Amino acid sequence: MDKFTVVILDKDDISKQIITNYLKPFENNIESIKSFNSLSEINYNKIINLKRLVVIMDISEDIQQRCDFVARILQDNPRINVMTMADDYSIDTVIKSMRAGAKDFLPKPIKEQEFSAVIGKFFEYNNVIKHNNCKVITLFSNKGGIGKTSIAVNLALELANITKEKVALIDMNFQLGDVINFLDIKPSFNIAYVFDNLNNANEEFFLATFDKYKNTNLYVLADSPYLEQSKNITTNQIFTLFEKLRKTFSYVIIDTSNIFDDKTIPILDNTDFIMLVSVLNLPALRNCQRCLDVFDRLGYDKDKTKIVVNRYIENDDISIDDAEKTLNRKIYWKIPNNYFTLISAINKGLPVYDINPHSNLAKSYRELATVLSDNLYKQKLADRIIRNKKFSFKNLILS
Template sequence: MKALMISRDSLLHAEIAAQGSARMPPVQLVASRNGLRDAVERLMPEPPALVIFDASEVAPGEAELVERLSKHYPSASFILLTREAQQDLLIRAMRAGMREVLQLPLVHRAFHEAMDRIEVAAGVSHMRDGKVLAFISCKGGSGATFLSTNFGYALAALAERKVLLIDLHGQFGDATLYVSDQKPAMTLSDICAQITRMDGAFLDSCLVHVASNFGVLAAADDPNHTVDMKPEHMDTILRVARQHYDYIVLDVGRQIDAISLRALDQADAIHPVLQLALPDIRDGRRLLDIFRSLGYPTDRTRLIVNRYEKGGKLRLADLEHALGAEVVHTVPNDYISATDSVNQGIPVLQLSRSSAVARSLADLVELVTARRVSESKGLFDRLFGRSEAE
């Protein structure tokens, strides 16, 4: 999108240029003007699609120029940046049809959200608006990596959605190995090191492709900490990922660090994975307490009990009572299928389609995508070669 920037502030100009060029499609600052008067006196021969207007230094007598500016560029979208609320100016801007007003200093996320709205309104992008689903292990070995990777594959295969899995383990991430024998050429830390290149095509080129619509971004591999990974990088990665994938599945691991926390903040649902055993329940409780203290809404936390066996001493109801949260899904204990899959690095749905654990993953796909049972029965049966009557 070609943009005109109106500002005297060269730092702000550089900041917006950097943020804009990281977008897909990029926002290009093709011209700049010093202020409102300069902008209306030196009109662009080819009208810009976007005008980014820093209103923090508008002189009192200049406010009326806002209407003139918008009349000159009737088809442009406007973003107004203000340092403090200038009521007179804001009212004029609103009357002139300028809808996006952002507070300075610039909050990058707010800028990108405004750009997303503008692009959709202008028909520039067909965003997927992907959902972020996190899986987090309450205790090591609960099965978060196994479930997140295999669930990602199942979503892609059964619901035919475009899925990205991001391995957020700070160290020793192994998610790719669960579903692939390919060695990742790029990792999360490599992407952070080249964050200015981030767009849909770059992200895609960094993945291990397990299926045409399922890619995995390998965990950071940077033992010497040469890359300065920042939480803001996560914002950029998820923003681009949401535009290009229907679902972004996160394998968070047990350690929550600044990077994974930023990802969790933005997750649409968090699935703590635990087994029906006291140590898991204890750790699960700690985790849920952390989420509560972070102010995460309770309905965003969706418990999954893995390796569930009926008839044990502990019941699901005991766990729900202890955690004060509902279990949304259980995955049966299926040692042979799970171990075979993990050892061979082949998704369990591909390796043992009719196994109990594969069926449970299909149910979870149904739950998450909220497909109607009858509809998905057809889908499931088509895949598993069963007739409706069975």
């Protein structure tokens, strides 16, 4: 289990001592506690590169400067947990702190019970992610309109068709989800309902609440129609959901929003492969580089992120080679630019394969699904063959 560093910024020595005492019950989660009197004492580069960090900051003085600091560290490492505190505070203080991205604010003098509740939530995040045979694949980009949803939908459907395993497609773009429109689904339930009933969630529940797409093994979960419904989803609930999904599905494909926030990060933490989508232009590649930097800070293995170039055109101004040099990473997959086929699929609410199975776009989605499915698919087939003597090795090789 990775332990946390706790940084306390407070010029009042007694207050620092009280907080240190309150942290005693959490000592199993804590690597070290570092106390500072002022911002200038903190080595910025050192702290943002810490994998697990909790910052407890007094904002009674220099509020603007301290909130700017909070906003900056969270931009550089969104997984840092920040709690602010102040004596003589106003509602404006609380709003400023929240806008900067602090997860909680407590009035001084700090009460042990309240403090433990806040800090306890930060440490719960240190859950161990259990892996089994399920692959969770998340489409992400910090730029909008780049092709996440079109790839998520078509990839999920191809995975279901190729592997015949149960595949879940989940809309976790809590702001502006549109997965159901791409497949013209009128959902019976949505993600808010699933979170509300998480305690009862098991295979039977998932298969009954997700919308089965036509006669495939694809199960789709819509986003919630009202933004407020997903506002209170906690990190712990997200972890629990993934733990349960892994027991039901062989593949879980997640469509996300474009921001690093308190929902996106736990989703990415629970992901086996992040498909980081970009296009070959400079602003998009720069954004892609920023994402890679954030993933490094989050402590993700390099192999976890696969860069997908969407809307690829041969002999474009920027080549794949240029992109690889800029990003210092290999491009994992390229999806051709084919506006006509895709827009006609979107407008009809159909997968690209149903519009034109011979198009370069349909082929690219299918090949991507084949590559991603390979290990697990073959492994499961081999298991089945061993269990069931009716299968022969010829079947395995032919598939």
